[in-house]
Structures are given as C-alpha cells and as structure tokens.
Amino acid sequence: MTFKLGLTGSIGMGKSTTAQMFAEAGCAVWDADAAVHRLYAKGGVAVAAIEAQFPDAVTDGAVDRTALRALISEDPTVLKALEQIVHPLVREDRETFAANQDSEIVVFDIPLLFETGAEKEMDAVACVTVSPELQEKRVLQRGTMTKDQFLAIRAKQMPNDEKCARSDFVITTETLEDARRQVHDVIEQIRGKLSDA
Numbered sequence: 364m365t366f367k368l369g370l371t372g373s374i375g376m377g378k379s380t381t382a383q384m385f386a387e388a389g390c391a392v393w394d395a396d397a398a399v400h401r402l403y404a405k406g407g408v409a410v411a412a413i414e415a416q417f418p419d420a421v422t423d424g425a426v427d428r429t430a431l432r433a434l435i436s437e438d439p440t441v442l443k444a445l446e447q448i449v450h451p452l453v454r455e456d457r458e459t460f461a462a463n464q465d466s467e468i469v470v471f472d473i474p475l476l477f478e479t480g481a482e483k484e485m486d487a488v489a490c491v492t493v494s495p496e497l498q499e500k501r502v503l504q505r506g507t508m509t510k511d512q513f514l515a516i517r518a519k520q521m522p523n524d525e526k527c528a529r530s531d532f533v534i535t536t537e538t539l540e541d542a543r544r545q546v547h548d549v550i551e552q553i554r555g556k557l558s559d560a
C-alpha cells in the first residue's frame with residue numbers, strides 16, 4: 364500500500380526544503396510548484412491558454428513570471444483567472460504521478476492543499492510553520508518579491524493557524540537539524556500505521 368502524505372504551509376514556510384528531507388529519507392515526492400514550472404515552460408501545456416487571456420505574460424513561448432506578478436499586482440482578478448487555467452492542469456499532473464507510484468510513502472508538496480481541496484485525496488497532511496516574522500524575512504531575502512507582493516499573496520492563503528489546526532502533523536522549520544528530526548519522526552509514525560494496517 365502507498366501512503367499519500369500532503370505537505371503544505373504558507374508562502375516561505377519551508378515546504379521545498381522539508382520536501383527535500385522526505386526525498387532524502389527515501390520518499391517519492393511530487394511538487395506542485397515544479398509542476399507549474401513545467402506547465403509554464405516553452406512547449407508547456409498552460410502556455411497557449413495563458414497567452415490567449417494575458418498576451419503580455421508570454422515571451423518566447425514561455426510564461427514570464429515577472430510579467431505575471433506585475434499583472435497580478437495591478438489587477439486582483441488576474442490571479443483568480445490564472446488559477447482557473449492552472450489548477451485543473453496541476454491536478455491532472457498530480458493524478459498521473461500518483462497512478463504511477465509504488466513507494467511506501469509518497470509526499471505531495473502542495474502550497475494550496477487546503478485551498479484547493481486536495482487534502483481529501485491524502486491519507487494524512489503535514490504542515491510546515493515558523494513565526495510570521497521569520498516567514499517574511501525569508502521570503503524578502505529571496506529578492507523575488509516586494510513586501511507588498513508578499514503580503515498580497517499571503518492574504519490570499521488560508522491563515523497559518525488554521526492550516527496547522529487542520530493537519531495531522533506540524534513541522535516547525537526554525538533550524539534544518541530540528542526539521543530533519545521531525546521529518547524522520549513523521550515517517551516513523553506513518554510506518555507504524557502501515558504495519559498496524
């Protein structure tokens with residue numbers, strides 16, 4: 364039996380870093396943000412539909428994220444329209460991956476897990492978290508977003524407390540060492556459930 368673990372958390376909380384730890388521990392990992400990158404790349408499945416609605420957002424056959432961020436900042440309806448194109452394609456990608464897996468534990472790294480209802484397809488959910496101050500510091504340190512763009516994205520996500528309350532496991536990502544310990548603990552607990560089943 365394959366155990367499906369959803370991994371979620373708000374922007375910059377440490378999902379990708381934590382997903383990497385699950386991969387290093389031998390779990391198969393599917394990454395929603397990486398799926399979006401494939402969809403937006405030259406020849407990607409979302410390019411034509413995005414170009415039809417937002418011609419300025421496509422350059423040299425690929426979706427230009429800087430242009431998209433600017434459009435989203437100017438007009439709050441853009442993100443919704445974009446989600447309507449992108450989310451069904453992401454879901455398809457996820458289902459194809461899931462159907463072809465036989466690992467003991469498969470981790471689905473999905474920023475908008477609860478917002479899109481994907482938690483219903485998971486056997487359990489782990490949420491990554493740090494303080495809002497550290498979250499902001501980490502996102503702004505990446506240098507890809509202004510503070511306003513970060514605040515606008517965060518405001519569109521389910522509040523962190525609610526995500527944590529709805530999850531089976533909460534992983535704090537203050538230090539790498541401690542987060543890795545928690546990842547191993549989650550894996551042990553899941554293996555315990557699998558051997559009881």
Ligand SMILES: CC(C)(COP(=O)(O)OP(=O)(O)OC[C@H]1O[C@@H](n2cnc3c(N)ncnc32)[C@H](O)[C@@H]1O)[C@@H](O)C(=O)NCCC(=O)NCCS
Pocket residue numbers: 372373374375395396399428431432435442445446449450453474475507508516517519520
């Ligand atoms: C807004 C965009 C252009 C920003 O691109 P950028 O490269 O700067 O950031 P990146 O994609 O790495 O996203 C950073 C984080 O923003 C958050 N975020 C992204 N999209 C959304 C959204 N639709 N609603 C709320 N938060 C979002 C997530 O926490 C994500 O991990 C891009 O995220 C996008 O095209 N989003 C729409 C598609 C989508 O919903 N993706 C989310 C995963 S399915």
Ligand SMILES: Nc1ncnc2c1ncn2[C@@H]1O[C@H](COP(=O)(O)OP(=O)(O)OP(=O)(O)O)[C@@H](O)[C@H]1O
Pocket residue numbers: 372373374375376377378379380381396474501502535536537538539540542
């Ligand atoms: N356990 C940890 N200890 C120390 N730093 C961490 C830890 N986890 C993540 N970080 C740092 O926090 C930042 C954000 O982490 P990461 O990119 O994994 O977050 P994310 O949730 O995937 O972000 P996004 O939602 O924007 O895609 C990175 O600079 C990363 O190095």
